[in-house]
Amino acid sequence: MTDPYTSFIDNPIASARAPYAVVPHDSDALPVVPKALYVGTGGTVVLRGVDGAADVSFLHVADGQVLDVRARYVRATGTTAANIVALA
Numbered sequence: 001m002t003d004p005y006t007s008f009i010d011n012p013i014a015s016a017r018a019p020y021a022v023v024p025h026d027s028d029a030l031p032v033v034p035k036a037l038y039v040g041t042g043g044t045v046v047l048r049g050v051d052g053a054a055d056v057s058f059l060h061v062a063d064g065q066v067l068d069v070r071a072r073y074v075r076a077t078g079t080t081a082a083n084i085v086a087l088a
Contacts, residue, residue: 012070016036018032020085021084021086025075033070033071034070035070037087039064039084044078045067046079050071050072066087071086
């Protein structure tokens with residue numbers, strides 16, 4: 001495999017290098033803080049940002065929307081959106 005971008009340093013606006021499926025949980029933090037979240041099936045996403053002091057609710061998130069937020073937690077309680085992918 002050839003990857004012409006291996007010599008570039010990763011940064012918050014670069015493409016995701018290690019996306020992973022998010023399983024919302026009320027107390028477990030995400031294993032890696034992502035650059036953003038992709039929401040496959042819309043709804044509400046309740047999360048806490050990496051430097052946040054409280055949870056916030058993103059309401060009426062559309063199918064296929066990307067939330068440009070570095071989340072530390074995605075909570076199960078209140079989250080109705082599904083098929084969430086962390087763009088890490």
